[in-house]
Amino acid sequence: MTTGEYEFFKEAKKWAALEKQQTTASRPKKLPEWFDELPHGSxxxxxxxxxxxxxHFASSRKYxxxxxxxxxLKQGSAEPLRSYIKHFNQVAQGVPSATSEILMSVFSHxxxxxxxxxxxIRNPVRNFDEMLEKVASYINVEEVQAA
Incomplete structure (x- = not known):
């Protein structure tokens, strides 16, 4: 181990020792606990x-x-448009690579x-923003009919 690697190693252990994170069964052990339990010489x-x-800590990584x-994502047979678009948008916000074309295709499919x-089908839209405007008008109609 080089001097630089050893210094990094010492700093990582110090940094982890300062963490105040509570250990639970669903989370990996904190670094000092995990490190101290490694077999000697490993x-x-x-x-x-x-x-x-x-x-050891791969499970903590956000993918x-x-x-x-x-x-x-699929609209349920009795699911209102408002509920479907809300769920769809929540998931879509977590997908940074989704283009307007992909969003339109998946949503309408x-x-x-x-x-x-x-x-x-009769009046296609040019982009996802236009589709959202159209959805809003249909949501209003759905909700008036349901009232």
Whole structure:
């Protein structure tokens, strides 16, 4: 282990010791607890430490969602447009790579066969913002009819 790697290692251990995070069954152990429980001699170089560290704390990492997350969204047979668009937008906000074209395609593909769907086929929109405007007008109609 080089001097720089050793210094990084010492700093990582100090930094983790200062953490006030409570350990629970669903979270990995804090660094000092985890490190102290490693078998003696299991860390012979910085590479060993790095591999063990990443392997242990990988579950804490936040993964970025992809466009594929959107394809599981479907409007339920009795689900109002307001509920569907709300859920769709919540998921879509977590997918930074989703383009307007992808959003339009996925949103319209998973709609139930109702008046809004038929109107999208007859009068296609140019972008997702335009689709949201059209959705808003149909939501108003749905809610008036339901009242």
């Amino acid at each position: 860390i012979t170089c910085f590479s060993d430490f790095k591999i063990a560290f990443l392997r 970025q969602k992809t466009d594929h997350c959107l394809f599981v 998973e709609l139930t066969d109702g008046e809004f769907f038929k109107d999208l």
